Amino acid sequence: xxxxxxxxxxxxxxxxxxxxxxxxxxxxxxxxxxISLSEFETFAVDxxxxxxxxxxxxxxxxxxxxxxxxxxxxxxxxxxxPYKIEADDRKPQTGPSEYEKRRKDHISHFxxxxxxxxxxxxxRWFIQQEIDLFRYRFNDLPSKNIREFLExxxxxxxxxxxxxxxxxxxxxxxxxxxxxxxxxxCKDFYKVPFQDALDLVRTRKVYLKGGYVxxxxxxxxxxxxxxxxxxxxxxxxxxxxxxxAVQSDERLQPLLNHLSHAYVGQDYSIQKSIGKISLEQIDPxxxxxxxxxxxxxxxxxxxxxxxxxxGRMQYGLFLKGIGLTLDQALQFWRSEFVKGKVDADKFDKAxxxxxxxxxxxxxxxxxxxxxxxxxxxxxxxxSQGDQHGCxxxxxxxxxxxxxxxxxxxxxxxxxxxxxxxxxxxxQLACQKYFELTHSIEDSGFSxxxxxxxxxxxxxxxxxxxxxxxxxxxREDNPATKPPNPSPHQTPGPGNLPQEVAAEITExxxxxxxxx
Amino acid sequence: xxxxxxxxIDIGAVYSHRPxxxxxxxxxxxxxxxxxxxxDIDMTDYDDVxxxxxxxxxxxxxxxxxTIAIRILDRALRDDFGFRHCLWVYSGRxxxxxxxxxxxxxxxxxxxxxxxxxxxxxxxxxxxxxxxVVLSDPIHPFITExxxxxxxxxxQYALLGQDILGSKEAVDKVLALLPEDVRKxxxxxxxxxxxxxxxxxxxxxxxQDKRTTAKKGHYFEMEIMLQYCYPRLxxxxxxxxxxxxxxxxxxxxxxxxxxxxxxxxxxDRFDPFDVPTISLICEELDQPKTEEEQEDTMEIExxxxxxxxxxxxxxxxxxxxxxxxxxxxxxxxxxxxxKGELLKNSDLQKDF
Numbered sequence: 001x002x003x004x005x006x007x008x009x010x011x012x013x014x015x016x017x018x019x020x021x022x023x024x025x026x027x028x029x030x031x032x033x034x035i036s037l038s039e040f041e042t043f044a045v046d047x048x049x050x051x052x053x054x055x056x057x058x059x060x061x062x063x064x065x066x067x068x069x070x071x072x073x074x075x076x077x078x079x080x081x082p083y084k085i086e087a088d089d090r091k092p093q094t095g096p097s098e099y100e101k102r103r104k105d106h107i108s109h110f111x112x113x114x115x116x117x118x119x120x121x122x123x124r125w126f127i128q129q130e131i132d133l134f135r136y137r138f139n140d141l142p143s144k145n146i147r148e149f150l151e152x153x154x155x156x157x158x159x160x161x162x163x164x165x166x167x168x169x170x171x172x173x174x175x176x177x178x179x180x181x182x183x184x185x186c187k188d189f190y191k192v193p194f195q196d197a198l199d200l201v202r203t204r205k206v207y208l209k210g211g212y213v214x215x216x217x218x219x220x221x222x223x224x225x226x227x228x229x230x231x232x233x234x235x236x237x238x239x240x241x242x243x244x245a246v247q248s249d250e251r252l253q254p255l256l257n258h259l260s261h262a263y264v265g266q267d268y269s270i271q272k273s274i275g276k277i278s279l280e281q282i283d284p285x286x287x288x289x290x291x292x293x294x295x296x297x298x299x300x301x302x303x304x305x306x307x308x309x310x311g312r313m314q315y316g317l318f319l320k321g322i323g324l325t326l327d328q329a330l331q332f333w334r335s336e337f338v339k340g341k342v343d344a345d346k347f348d349k350a351x352x353x354x355x356x357x358x359x360x361x362x363x364x365x366x367x368x369x370x371x372x373x374x375x376x377x378x379x380x381x382x383s384q385g386d387q388h389g390c391x392x393x394x395x396x397x398x399x400x401x402x403x404x405x406x407x408x409x410x411x412x413x414x415x416x417x418x419x420x421x422x423x424x425x426x427q428l429a430c431q432k433y434f435e436l437t438h439s440i441e442d443s444g445f446s447x448x449x450x451x452x453x454x455x456x457x458x459x460x461x462x463x464x465x466x467x468x469x470x471x472x473x474r475e476d477n478p479a480t481k482p483p484n485p486s487p488h489q490t491p492g493p494g495n496l497p498q499e500v501a502a503e504i505t506e507x508x509x510x511x512x513x514x515x
Numbered sequence: 516x517x518x519x520x521x522x523x524i525d526i527g528a529v530y531s532h533r534p535x536x537x538x539x540x541x542x543x544x545x546x547x548x549x550x551x552x553x554x555d556i557d558m559t560d561y562d563d564v565x566x567x568x569x570x571x572x573x574x575x576x577x578x579x580x581x582t583i584a585i586r587i588l589d590r591a592l593r594d595d596f597g598f599r600h601c602l603w604v605y606s607g608r609x610x611x612x613x614x615x616x617x618x619x620x621x622x623x624x625x626x627x628x629x630x631x632x633x634x635x636x637x638x639x640x641x642x643x644x645x646x647x648v649v650l651s652d653p654i655h656p657f658i659t660e661x662x663x664x665x666x667x668x669x670x671q672y673a674l675l676g677q678d679i680l681g682s683k684e685a686v687d688k689v690l691a692l693l694p695e696d697v698r699k700x701x702x703x704x705x706x707x708x709x710x711x712x713x714x715x716x717x718x719x720x721x722x723q724d725k726r727t728t729a730k731k732g733h734y735f736e737m738e739i740m741l742q743y744c745y746p747r748l749x750x751x752x753x754x755x756x757x758x759x760x761x762x763x764x765x766x767x768x769x770x771x772x773x774x775x776x777x778x779x780x781x782x783d784r785f786d787p788f789d790v791p792t793i794s795l796i797c798e799e800l801d802q803p804k805t806e807e808e809q810e811d812t813m814e815i816e817x818x819x820x821x822x823x824x825x826x827x828x829x830x831x832x833x834x835x836x837x838x839x840x841x842x843x844x845x846x847x848x849x850x851x852x853x854k855g856e857l858l859k860n861s862d863l864q865k866d867f
Contacts, residue, residue: 173653174654174656175653175655177652177653194627194630195623195624198626201630201631201634202630202634203633204634204657204658207656208595208596208634210594210595211595211597212597382643383560383639383641383747383749384562384640384747385642386641386642387642389641391643394641394643394644395643395644396640396646399645
């Protein structure tokens with residue numbers, strides 16, 4: 001993309017009409033046109049707001065529920081993104097045309113690719129939100145448009161013959177809740193290699209035979225999503241490689257930096273309070289300020305003088321996040337393990353290494369960051385003998401109830417929590433637990449990290465000034481220069497005037513603070 | 516390898532560059548290119564449902580769990596996923612491994628391996644979870660097929676061998692998996708009826724009754740069978756492309772037993788305690804040769820090189836012979852397939 005400071009008027013011609021012939025796209029081709037810097041910025045920020053909404057709604061509501069779609073619809077129209085096929089394109093419209101909305105969609109996606117391709121975390125976040133966004137829009141398409149979309153993008157999945165459908169009738173019906181006898185009779189079924197339908201295979205929502213899954217037409221969205229995810233993942237990797245060229249452009253760099261810094265969330269990896277926690281404080285802290293998952297791990301460790309690998313990672317990194325030093329950590333774990341079946345020598349040989357590894361003192365010296373709620377909930381579910389995971393997600397509701405009762409949570413509080421758990425709102429359940437144990441009405445924050453829980457709890461109990469202080473570490477990108485334009489820059493046609501640049505970054509800052 | 520005299524041999528992936536040079540390669544270029552899809556079933560994962568042993572111990576009673584696991588997983592890998600080359604190996608102590616060697620399997624991504632492992636997982640949850648199998652409508656054909664296998668062994672293994680409906684302690688564990696009303700009824704019923712098989716029949720019929728009357732599906736008798744018998748695999752072993760697994764034919768350091776391939780045609784008769792140990796092999800090798808063997812070797816001597824001669828003579832005199840033959844058959848199968856593929860491809864390219 002080339003950039004000029006003056007706004008270039010776009011003239012719609014037949015070529016560009018074809019480019020945006022469909023309201024949904026795979027973003028295969030980057031845009032080839034000139035746009036102004038201010039349009040660049042507006043598009044990017046708008047899309048980011050949209051993705052942020054997608055993320056927030058995804059945590060609070062089930063992704064296909066009515067509230068979710070209603071709220072997302074509203075956001076779409078507020079930000080002028082294309083979301084529904086306009087019934088009649090010739091209807092006089094106020095505001096931007098469908099074409100302009102699609103163009104914005106296209107360009108803003110590619111801008112955000114630049115901002116979000118640099119690290120694994122950023123990429124993962126971006127891909128997740130883009131996928132949710134795509135799914136939402138795809139589900140909205142009427143089936144004629146779906147067929148068009150598939151053809152347009154060369155996804156040739158073969159349908160099975162009527163005879164084969166008859167033979168497999170029972171199996172097809174029993175493989176999926178949504179498939180009935182009439183579905184098999186009337187709708188097309190596609191035979192897709194299982195590698196292209198991993199989500200359906202993983203959850204056993206589809207009939208699998210000889211390495212192929214048999215998918216009813218209505219489920220083709222999952223396949224398409226997989227394809228989208230793979231393409232986007234590869235594209236981001238490629239983008240990362242050509243990033244240095246883009247970053248050397250001083251006009252874009254401040255914006256891209258701000259975009260990527262503000263939305264990944266705090267990672268709690270650097271603490272100002274290192275060493276401010278003593279080992280004696282850990283037991284009382286576990287009862288007062290630990291989220292339930294860590295309280296469970298701590299209890300498990302004290303009771304059996306041992307934790308398995310998953311538990312050691314989750315708890316060990318959390319302790320690092322609340323301010324334990326490496327030496328304290330070694331002392332803490334050793335003293336506990338030694339009470340169990342492990343003697344001091346064995347501890348030093350087998351476990352000390354992995355603790356030092358956690359602190360970035362071994363191996364490839366990665367300073368691992370404490371797990372966020374998403375990570376705990378979604379990855380590495382506990383099995384027989386494990387204590388890690390999220391109790392709201394992984395514990396049997398009966399056992400969870402007993403545990404909450406033993407922690408003196410009121411019966412009405414417990415049932416509220418269990419309701420949230422039933423609705424799969426695990427983080428909201430934990431937030432409720434926070435509110436009940438701290439005797440407040442509203443926690444005032446949106447929980448997404450165990451260390452955040454701890455920090456907020458300490459703030460409440462000890463006061464914001466004193467006690468554990470956490471310096472929030474933003475995703476640091478060593479390759480970028482400082483965000484302020486250099487003082488030697490003179491205002492000119494090719495550069496942003498300093499005040500404007502500062503203004504932009506201020507605006508962005510204040511916008512980004514609200515989350 | 517004889518020179519290196521390794522303590523242990525584990526097998527991982529085929530990489531793009533020599534692994535010990537991975538630091539010299541530009542980051543991102545060092546990749547795992549291919550790796551067999553593997554499964555590891557470990558008896559300790561069943562400790563909460565077997566009463567005869569625990570930890571590293573196994574006995575003929577609980578070994579049935581491995582038999583069930585192999586039958587269920589092998590069927591699924593073949594019929595559902597279309598894999599044709601699965602080698603099942605006894606781990607040497609308390610479990611079995613499966614090596615899926617099809618080309619398609621070797622090229623699977625991490626996400627695909629994880630999906631396959633999840634598809635095959637029905638028992639979920641750790642110490643905190645009481646009810647580890649939850650079934651709901653509709654019952655997927657995979658579950659139905661797996662249940663068919665479990666049913667064949669359930670009476671003998673669980674009701675008689677493990678006596679899960681015998682002692683009060685065991686019965687309580689089973690009852691904990693049932694809905695409240697069923698539990699109460701059965702507790703009362705069990706006061707008079709003591710025969711485990713009759714008890715089980717009643718439990719089953721109660722489940723069937725509930726299904727005809729209630730709106731929701733109640734599958735608790737199936738859930739119990741699965742929780743007690745269905746294979747428990749470690750998903751992490753199957754997921755990782757960098758993961759290493761013990762090589763077949765290695766010696767288990769704690770038992771001395773050789774990790775031998777298991778003949779699926781004789782699966783019900785496989786006895787882990789009958790598997791040769793390294794000491795046995797050494798003993799057998801030390802035995803003087805019989806006359807017949809001497810004659811054979813005279814013949815072969817004329818045809819092969821010294822090293823090979825020694826090789827051929829030696830293992831054939833030991834109990835390992837039949838296992839090596841099994842392995843050879845497996846490899847032949849793979850070679851045959853590969854030839855077929857190559858022929859197919861060259862035909863497609865009109866290369867005669």
